[in-house]
Amino acid sequence: MAAIPILIDTDPGVDDAVAILLALASPELEVRAITAVAGNVPLDDTARNARKVCELAGRPDVAVHAGCRKPLLRSQIFGKYASGGGLAGDTLPAPAMPLRPQHAVDVLVFELGRAAHGEAEKITVCTLGPLTNLAVALAHSPHIAKGIEKIVVMGGAFAALGNRSIAAEFNMLADPHAARIVLASGAPVVLVPLDLTFQALATPPRLDAIRSLGNRVGEKVFELLTHIDRSDVERFGVEGGPLHDPTVIGLLLRPDLYRGRPAFVDVECDSPLTLGHTVVDWRGRTGRTPNATVMTAIDSAGFFALLGTRLGRF
Numbered sequence: 001m002a003a004i005p006i007l008i009d010t011d012p013g014v015d016d017a018v019a020i021l022l023a024l025a026s027p028e029l030e031v032r033a034i035t036a037v038a039g040n041v042p043l044d045d046t047a048r049n050a051r052k053v054c055e056l057a058g059r060p061d062v063a064v065h066a067g068c069r070k071p072l073l074r075s076q077i078f079g080k081y082a083s084g085g086g087l088a089g090d091t092l093p094a095p096a097m098p099l100r101p102q103h104a105v106d107v108l109v110f111e112l113g114r115a116a117h118g119e120a121e122k123i124t125v126c127t128l129g130p131l132t133n134l135a136v137a138l139a140h141s142p143h144i145a146k147g148i149e150k151i152v153v154m155g156g157a158f159a160a161l162g163n164r165s166i167a168a169e170f171n172m173l174a175d176p177h178a179a180r181i182v183l184a185s186g187a188p189v190v191l192v193p194l195d196l197t198f199q200a201l202a203t204p205p206r207l208d209a210i211r212s213l214g215n216r217v218g219e220k221v222f223e224l225l226t227h228i229d230r231s232d233v234e235r236f237g238v239e240g241g242p243l244h245d246p247t248v249i250g251l252l253l254r255p256d257l258y259r260g261r262p263a264f265v266d267v268e269c270d271s272p273l274t275l276g277h278t279v280v281d282w283r284g285r286t287g288r289t290p291n292a293t294v295m296t297a298i299d300s301a302g303f304f305a306l307l308g309t310r311l312g313r314f
Contacts, residue, residue, distance in 0.1 A: 067104025
């Protein structure tokens with residue numbers, strides 16, 4: 001079967017780095033480009049970090065483009081683990097590969113526009129950070145939505161509530177207005193919220209398995225994931241923290257490991273208390289047509305087995 005063409009829009013970030021590695025290790029996926037956005041850390045850091053990860057994977061040929069420096073309307077925030085430039089200081093060396101000159105939004109418009117006009121096959125967009133780049137592209141050129149196979153979004157929180165505020169997941173909180181634009185675009189959206197990623201816990205045995213892969217990638221992923229203690233036994237019931245962004249790539253590779261269902265989803269953009277909260281209409285109370293497939297469950301053992309197998313290929 002032909003590889004699935006994907007664009008990865010990202011703000012690396014440790015979890016983003018693991019997601020990029022998983023994608024680059026998987027022949028089922030063709031990474032057309034990586035577009036960086038400000039989020040976990042400022043844009044210069046996310047663009048640099050994406051190139052560090054590509055070089056760790058032995059893929060300096062992958063095009064990395066810098067995008068939007070700030071959210072659309074709200075004041076800017078960064079990730080709570082932003083110290084060390086987002087990738088644990090000097091865990092990975094400075095990249096030698098160049099940053100490509102085209103702006104990320106221009107790349108999204110070009111690639112998705114070709115697909116929309118039938119000049120190329122439709123593309124799956126994987127968003128691992130705030131949705132600013134994609135929202136600007138869709139606002140500038142709404143027709144590109146027709147070139148999207150689906151948008152798989154790591155973002156949102158429902159019953160799980162927030163990981164940065166009391167009600168909101170970080171990517172949605174960082175640019176809620178962008179998230180609303182993407183959800184209203186008409187393109188097929190698959191939402192991977194905290195309610196699912198909180199099930200994908202990087203427990204000590206799972207981290208030890210990654211360290212034991214016997215290659216440099218496994219060693220570096222272990223270092224990145226253990227640089228800061230992200231464990232929250234009180235919240236998750238066991239030792240270990242969630243591995244959010246790689247679940248987006250895992251969904252493309254092994255959809256049988258996931259469960260979800262369609263629903264109408266909107267994002268709170270006005271309330272100071274619940275800004276960025278994703279509201280899901282599970283029961284059709286609004287009468288609105290579902291605009292997303294919301295993933296609710298993951299076979300975490302199967303997911304970590306997949307991750308280990310793929311990282312072991314490097």
